[in-house]
Amino acid sequence: MSIRHFNLDDDTVVVVIGSGAGGGTLANELAQKGIDVVCLEAGSRIDLSDIVNDEAKMFPKVTWLDQRTGNGDVIPSFPAWTCKTVGGTTFHWTGVCPRFQDYELKPASTYGTMPGTNYIDWPLTYEELLPFYEKAEQKMGVTGRNGRPKLPANNNCKVMIAGAQKLGYTSVSTGHHAINSVEFDNRPSCQQTGFCLSGCVYGAKWSTLYTEIPKAEETGHFELRPQSMAVRITHDKEGKVNGVDYLDSTGILKHQKARIVSVAANAIETARILLNSSTEKYPSGLGNGNDLVGRHYMRQFTNMVMSVMPGPVNFHRGTVVGGLISDEARHDPSRGFSSGYLIMPVALSPESLTVNAFPGLWGKDLADALSNYTNFAGLLMLGEDPPELTNRITLHKDQKDHHGLPVPHIHYKEHDNTKAMRKHAMQRGIDLHSAVGALNSYEIWNVPAGHNLGTARMSGSPKTGVCDKWGSVFGHENLFISDGSSFCSSAAENPTLTIVSLAIRQAEYIARNIKTGTL
Numbered sequence: 001m002s003i004r005h006f007n008l009d010d011d012t013v014v015v016v017i018g019s020g021a022g023g024g025t026l027a028n029e030l031a032q033k034g035i036d037v038v039c040l041e042a043g044s045r046i047d048l049s050d051i052v053n054d055e056a057k058m059f060p061k062v063t064w065l066d067q068r069t070g071n072g073d074v075i076p077s078f079p080a081w082t083c084k085t086v087g088g089t090t091f092h093w094t095g096v097c098p099r100f101q102d103y104e105l106k107p108a109s110t111y112g113t114m115p116g117t118n119y120i121d122w123p124l125t126y127e128e129l130l131p132f133y134e135k136a137e138q139k140m141g142v143t144g145r146n147g148r149p150k151l152p153a154n155n156n157c158k159v160m161i162a163g164a165q166k167l168g169y170t171s172v173s174t175g176h177h178a179i180n181s182v183e184f185d186n187r188p189s190c191q192q193t194g195f196c197l198s199g200c201v202y203g204a205k206w207s208t209l210y211t212e213i214p215k216a217e218e219t220g221h222f223e224l225r226p227q228s229m230a231v232r233i234t235h236d237k238e239g240k241v242n243g244v245d246y247l248d249s250t251g252i253l254k255h256q257k258a259r260i261v262s263v264a265a266n267a268i269e270t271a272r273i274l275l276n277s278s279t280e281k282y283p284s285g286l287g288n289g290n291d292l293v294g295r296h297y298m299r300q301f302t303n304m305v306m307s308v309m310p311g312p313v314n315f316h317r318g319t320v321v322g323g324l325i326s327d328e329a330r331h332d333p334s335r336g337f338s339s340g341y342l343i344m345p346v347a348l349s350p351e352s353l354t355v356n357a358f359p360g361l362w363g364k365d366l367a368d369a370l371s372n373y374t375n376f377a378g379l380l381m382l383g384e385d386p387p388e389l390t391n392r393i394t395l396h397k398d399q400k401d402h403h404g405l406p407v408p409h410i411h412y413k414e415h416d417n418t419k420a421m422r423k424h425a426m427q428r429g430i431d432l433h434s435a436v437g438a439l440n441s442y443e444i445w446n447v448p449a450g451h452n453l454g455t456a457r458m459s460g461s462p463k464t465g466v467c468d469k470w471g472s473v474f475g476h477e478n479l480f481i482s483d484g485s486s487f488c489s490s491a492a493e494n495p496t497l498t499i500v501s502l503a504i505r506q507a508e509y510i511a512r513n514i515k516t517g518t519l
């Protein structure tokens, strides 16, 4: 296989910014259709053989640690958890792949007026999305779909299932994962080692690093440029985008021409790039004529309960998030809030447990708490967060990163609906573990946001959104949003399957329009 290299002045290529779930998928889908793609990725490329089963070693290698500032209800020192590496956050992720539900795509119609929120219905229906869910599940080898077996329940999941039965939950299983339950796509089945967050040494967990990216390279229509930090998207007199300025691995500013540009840099960086692309014609940035870029920033809430059980659980063995209760993922205002949440088993390493569950403990108290490590069981509750105009990403007025680029600033205040849901979810988690004999439960109310969404949302109208239902930015039809930034609601379910499905759908749209000469 000879890797293709494209010239900087080749204006026939599609430039994709970001190689994670959205960008990696879009790039491969286009390359498979014979469309030439250059992918600019800020992070470096790691081989499977570079991965080690050690979170502490892998974290600094792959995490986005460039400066970000935040205020409101965020952890100021680490407001969001994303990756800076080839494969993006599919390097770190835990592979949970539920579909959104029909009503979650119609939040404005379903939830009615919710003060402070700015919901719109998605400009596409579940029926339109369904064929692409099926394609994404096939591509990612999602368990429990297309005849693929589900993953086995580990002990942590068995504790959850037993507690769920006591609470009367009925929608309980090991869930759907983009983790091989049987050998698939030349990758082995999950070995149940429990190091999913470090990256999967076996490649059993789907990551664009070793699925979409090498497959795209094999087509001869794709070039990956790691350590290439996109700075701004450029445009011609009419507003058509025509290339991307980026800093290469040596810090030299280059310009790659393009016929189409896709931004898939994860919601915070996507907004940052659009805002940083301001010109005389577009002083507030690209796609930002109605001051909507960066707004409606959503992050699903994440609570955890860590409980000491009467006997050993060894929750660190097996997939990190290996199970699912969906009974609470429903719109039932009688609980005191709109929309819903999922409950899943989760394991934390001793280091993470220390930082998150025992922040005030030290010395003997900490040693005593940790001596129970083998008896811990864990639960993760993940729920919908509404869009608000004031929750937004802006460019910091003064602070610059090591590239000299304005640092993204995150302002986020949690809505009362999310607060009420969070409270309900925490109680249900504690109840569940108590029902099966927990001796003590530690509550974790907040962790850095891993699901960042909505900062360039799709809409039927430029008055309420940044892009249309294909991800094409209003006023710049050859500029596309290809990640979770385009989401209109966060839903209760983990977002990546939907990001991948939308990217497959977008690739078909782009290919169709290239063929007819519209793009």
Ligand SMILES: Cc1cc2nc3c(=O)[nH]c(=O)nc-3n(C[C@H](O)[C@H](O)[C@H](O)COP(=O)(O)OP(=O)(O)OC[C@H]3O[C@@H](n4cnc5c(N)ncnc54)[C@H](O)[C@@H]3O)c2cc1C
Binding pocket: 017, 018, 019, 020, 021, 022, 023, 040, 041, 042, 043, 081, 082, 083, 084, 085, 086, 087, 088, 089, 090, 092, 093, 094, 095, 096, 097, 197, 228, 229, 230, 231, 264, 265, 266, 267, 269, 270, 273, 321, 449, 450, 451, 452, 482, 483, 484, 485, 494, 495, 496, 497, 499
């Ligand atoms: C610990 C953890 C566990 C998770 N588990 C799950 C799960 O089980 N299920 C689920 O659905 N989701 C999960 N997620 C979320 C999931 O990883 C993301 O939803 C998904 O990866 C987002 O895809 P993306 O394409 O938007 O961005 P990413 O996958 O983050 O890719 C964005 C890429 O863009 C690059 N980039 C950014 N800025 C620039 C720039 N200026 N120039 C060039 N490149 C740039 C980044 O380096 C990155 O590689 C998890 C996240 C975390 C942190």
Ligand code: SF4
Binding pocket: 179, 189, 190, 191, 192, 193, 194, 195, 196, 197, 199, 200, 201, 202, 203, 204, 205, 318, 319, 320
């Ligand atoms: S538990 Fe499975 S998916 Fe997770 S790291 Fe181990 S082999 Fe990979």
